[in-house]
Amino acid sequence: MPELPEVESVKRELERILGRAPVIEKVLLKRKDLRRPMPTNLEGLVGSKLRKFRRRGKFLLFDTDRHTLINHLGMTGWWRLSPSNNHENLKHDHVEMVLSGGKHLIFNDARRFGLIDLVSLGDEKSKTYMESLGPEPLDLNAFTGDYLFHKTRERKVPIKTFIMDQKIVVGVGNIYASEALFRAGIHPLLPAHRLKNSGAEQIVRAVREVLTMAIEHGGSTIRDFKHSGGEAGGFQERLHVYDRQGKACVQCDGVIFHQVVGGRSTYFCKHCQRKTHR
DNA sequence: CTTTACGCCTGACGGC
């Protein structure tokens, strides 16, 4: 479900609604595995204060006094803060934390592609699934045209598949990959190694632009993404190509095409996006 | 090493 803007929106929402450092008074584990086993030491969170929320790529990180809880939303994961007097149980609730004041912070994930893990405070890099992550796309020093250009050398996969690879750059998923390539004017099927330096610069610029704008609008709700407050994002109305096959291109007379690339639905304009790129 | 095919799950939707 969520890509970087949606995860960032959830992070900001949690910061807003949780207030200052609530104590975790109880942890209820309702299921022992999501896409991998739940950590056995989740109970160790009891007594700690929830201090800080961070994001690394599509991962959410919850810092307490002693631990960092690592969370990935997968496709359908979401958090909600249930009021103290009236918490309802929903189908697919998997972890519930009772906070000081009585509110319940609940993780729900229908498809169970999400992940919850627990490490010592700040020690998330000890997890193999985090150590290979590429740079943050909004880190101006790390994610540059030169960086992307050099990474593409010798790589034959379509450029769209390439920018969705979390080892190359984190946070870009299926929606924003199509959107960024449209904005960059680059065809999604272009083999990565055929990209030129100027094309790499264009992609970096477009990725940053579309992610930044999507964050400003609270992410995109296509099917079931929702904020912790339950409301939808707003950027779906500003998507230029995603889920718009057959509709008019926003910048030429043509129509948007749909094609499966690397097993994923891909949307682009044949006129505005070229395989031969300067 | 890179690339591709497939599996993991549930739910929503469209066609019949």
Next chain:
DNA sequence: TGCCGTCAGGCGTAAA
């Protein structure tokens, strides 16, 4: 109304 196939924004693994 129901059944059945397909698809969904994620990632990991096996095999070539």
